[in-house]
Amino acid sequence: MSWEQLWLNYKAKENYGGRDFFKVITKKAGGVIIDCAADELVRAAQGFFGLTPSVEEHGADSGIILQITDNGKIAKAEGFRVYNKVGAVYVESPTDKGILYGVFALIRCVMLNVDLHYIDISESPDNPIRMINHWDDFNGNIERGYSGRSFFFKENDIIVNERTKDYARLMASIGINCSTVNNVNVKGVAAELVTEKHFDKLRQIAEIFAGYGIKMFLSLNWASPMKLGGLDTADPLDESVINWWKERVEAIYQNIPGFGGFLVKADSEGEPGPFTYGRDHAQGANMLANLVKPHGGIIIWRCFVYNCKQDWRDKVTDRAKAAYDNFSPLDGKFLDNVILQIKNGPMDFQVREPVTPLFGALKHTNQILEVQIAQEYTGHQKDVCYLVPSWKETLDFRTYMSQDHDTVGDIVSGKAFGGSNCGFAAVSNTGDEPNWTSNDLAAANLYGFGRLAWNTGLSSEEIAYEWTVLTLSNEPQVVKNVAYILLNSWPAYENYTSPLGIGWMINPGIHYGPNVDGYEYDVWGTYHRADHKGIGVDRSSKGTGYATQYNDPNRIMYETPDACPTELLLFFHRLSYDYVLKTGKTLIQHIYDSHFDGADAVEVMIKQWRECKEFLPLAVYERVMKKFDEQSLNSKNWRDTVNTYFYRKSMINDKHGRLIHT
Numbered sequence: 001m002s003w004e005q006l007w008l009n010y011k012a013k014e015n016y017g018g019r020d021f022f023k024v025i026t027k028k029a030g031g032v033i034i035d036c037a038a039d040e041l042v043r044a045a046q047g048f049f050g051l052t053p054s055v056e057e058h059g060a061d062s063g064i065i066l067q068i069t070d071n072g073k074i075a076k077a078e079g080f081r082v083y084n085k086v087g088a089v090y091v092e093s094p095t096d097k098g099i100l101y102g103v104f105a106l107i108r109c110v111m112l113n114v115d116l117h118y119i120d121i122s123e124s125p126d127n128p129i130r131m132i133n134h135w136d137d138f139n140g141n142i143e144r145g146y147s148g149r150s151f152f153f154k155e156n157d158i159i160v161n162e163r164t165k166d167y168a169r170l171m172a173s174i175g176i177n178c179s180t181v182n183n184v185n186v187k188g189v190a191a192e193l194v195t196e197k198h199f200d201k202l203r204q205i206a207e208i209f210a211g212y213g214i215k216m217f218l219s220l221n222w223a224s225p226m227k228l229g230g231l232d233t234a235d236p237l238d239e240s241v242i243n244w245w246k247e248r249v250e251a252i253y254q255n256i257p258g259f260g261g262f263l264v265k266a267d268s269e270g271e272p273g274p275f276t277y278g279r280d281h282a283q284g285a286n287m288l289a290n291l292v293k294p295h296g297g298i299i300i301w302r303c304f305v306y307n308c309k310q311d312w313r314d315k316v317t318d319r320a321k322a323a324y325d326n327f328s329p330l331d332g333k334f335l336d337n338v339i340l341q342i343k344n345g346p347m348d349f350q351v352r353e354p355v356t357p358l359f360g361a362l363k364h365t366n367q368i369l370e371v372q373i374a375q376e377y378t379g380h381q382k383d384v385c386y387l388v389p390s391w392k393e394t395l396d397f398r399t400y401m402s403q404d405h406d407t408v409g410d411i412v413s414g415k416a417f418g419g420s421n422c423g424f425a426a427v428s429n430t431g432d433e434p435n436w437t438s439n440d441l442a443a444a445n446l447y448g449f450g451r452l453a454w455n456t457g458l459s460s461e462e463i464a465y466e467w468t469v470l471t472l473s474n475e476p477q478v479v480k481n482v483a484y485i486l487l488n489s490w491p492a493y494e495n496y497t498s499p500l501g502i503g504w505m506i507n508p509g510i511h512y513g514p515n516v517d518g519y520e521y522d523v524w525g526t527y528h529r530a531d532h533k534g535i536g537v538d539r540s541s542k543g544t545g546y547a548t549q550y551n552d553p554n555r556i557m558y559e560t561p562d563a564c565p566t567e568l569l570l571f572f573h574r575l576s577y578d579y580v581l582k583t584g585k586t587l588i589q590h591i592y593d594s595h596f597d598g599a600d601a602v603e604v605m606i607k608q609w610r611e612c613k614e615f616l617p618l619a620v621y622e623r624v625m626k627k628f629d630e631q632s633l634n635s636k637n638w639r640d641t642v643n644t645y646f647y648r649k650s651m652i653n654d655k656h657g658r659l660i661h662t
């Protein structure tokens with residue numbers, strides 16, 4: 001199967017003034033990463049200008065020069081400077097990785113028509129760890145994958161081919177430096193990935209990744225000492241368990257040099273963990289951390305730990321409180337090479353959630369922010385939903401844990417507490433379909449995540465612009481319309497799905513399409529509690545108490561409906577249908593209006609896409625159009641299902657007399 005090059009599609013560039021710089025590439029440093037950087041320039045030169053550069057090691061001062069330098073002008077090891085000096089373009093960094101990032105930045109500049117005669121850019125990444133998590137199963141399935149099958153695994157075997165390299169190139173080009181290749185739910189024979197059986201191919205992947213500055217990580221199954229080692233316990237304090245893991249870790253590092261470490265989902269959604277043995281998560285994580293430490297490895301420990309069997313009559317237990325309750329008491333107890341990976345919200349990647357209060361509760365613990373590029377709850381990559389603006393909101397959220405440098409972005413970048421074991425991770429939306437993300441527009445999220453992880457200061461608009469020009473076209477009509485589509489897509493999706501932060505009204509299990517009561521009569525603790533009187537969950541101090549987990553003034557803001565931001569009103573409060581919002585509308589009228597608005601917005605996006613037709617490759621245009629056709633139906637289905645539900649519950653007419661039915 002062939003596949004596309006996404007934003008590394010180096011199309012011919014007519015009339016570009018910087019062509020001659022690409023005639024000679026001089027590598028004033030050595031090593032595999034520098035070789036990959038030079039290769040990328042060769043590819044770019046061939047694609048843009050149809051020329052094959054001569055690659056030299058001690059050339060004259062002309063063309064493009066890659067050199068290691070530590071002149072103090074570049075802030076961090078992975079940072080770079082790209083500049084023009086007397087007729088040559090220099091790519092400089094204290095490290096080979098920095099040079100690779102500089103080369104990709106240089107190529108991006110060419111694609112964005114920056115004049116290389118005047119170029120002078122210096123960049124350093126904001127987040128030390130910039131990580132992609134794949135939820136790829138060993139059998140080739142992808143959990144919450146909507147873009148085909150895995151390109152890492154097939155029928156319980158590992159795939160290594162040219163696509164592995166293209167994946168690494170794509171990721172490095174947006175600054176990704178860590179990747180976990182297998183699903184956090186490590187089921188069946190997937191647990192064997194930590195055994196000799198698979199080291200050979202894993203090493204091959206790790207080597208390809210290493211050429212692009214990416215460390216490979218694995219997810220593990222906590223019960224492996226029992227499943228694979230025949231022990232009768234997986235207790236992290238048991239000597240035989242520790243020895244079993246020690247042997248595995250030694251073997252892995254011997255066979256896969258440069259291995260990054262493990263990502264662990266424990267005591268979550270049926271997965272085993274330290275709780276099973278009366279231990280806490282610090283004891284579990286530290287056991288593994290001690291073992292990988294001599295090898296420079298890290299343990300990334302997920303905080304998605306909650307009781308997934310809740311009784312609906314219990315109005316105090318609140319799934320939203322779980323991460324904070326489980327992990328805030330452990331602050332300071334984790335070793336330095338343990339990082340807690342925390343989902344952006346307290347629930348599970350809903351279209352709108354508050355930022356979890358766990359950010360702001362940990363002052364002595366390394367943290368990674370986890371978001372989901374895969375559109376599990378946001379349209380399965382059928383519906384377009386550009387998520388960069390929502391990630392930016394999370395990064396910019398002030399936790400008030402100190403007077404300054406207290407945003408989530410400050411915490412995970414290391415600005416708040418220092419240190420480099422911290423960063424930004426995302427669940428990937430890729431698969432083996434030729435365009436990687438099924439909906440071409442969903443690739444903007446993949447691209448956007450990497451760019452934002454590198455530079456949290458980039459705006460959603462800048463990222464949308466870059467992605468469009470690099471991937472689709474720089475035709476003004478396309479740039480304008482695609483930006484419109486991307487930037488309006490998250491609000492549209494939010495409008496036609498669940499209202500005001502309540503979330504979850506999707507079909508259980510598959511998480512696509514409307515089903516207002518789908519999870520209401522389920523045990524997963526994801527209730528909206530709608531009845532004929534009103535809707536919403538009281539999470540104030542008088543309700544579940546979730547709001548009290550925030551530092552002031554956030555706690556105060558969420559405590560009362562008057563102060564609560566409208567978009568989160570039903571997440572924090574239970575309100576009657578005639579409650580009047582800040583906009584002056586009643587709650588029920590808001591529900592009706594937003595659902596009509598959301599579905600209407602989809603038709604506007606479709607119109608905008610149609611206007612791009614003549615400037616786009618037909619295959620891309622039609623692929624996206626097909627997705628829009630589904631989104632159009634989906635949005636109307638949501639609109640009518642949700643509006644009918646609330647009309648029947650409230651028996652209050654739509655003020656505008658529109659037809660409400662399913």
Ligand code: GCV
Binds near residue numbers: 184
């Ligand atoms: C990988 C949600 C998803 C699961 C996922 C889990 C997690 O519950 O529905 O598919 O499992 O999150 O983040 O671990």
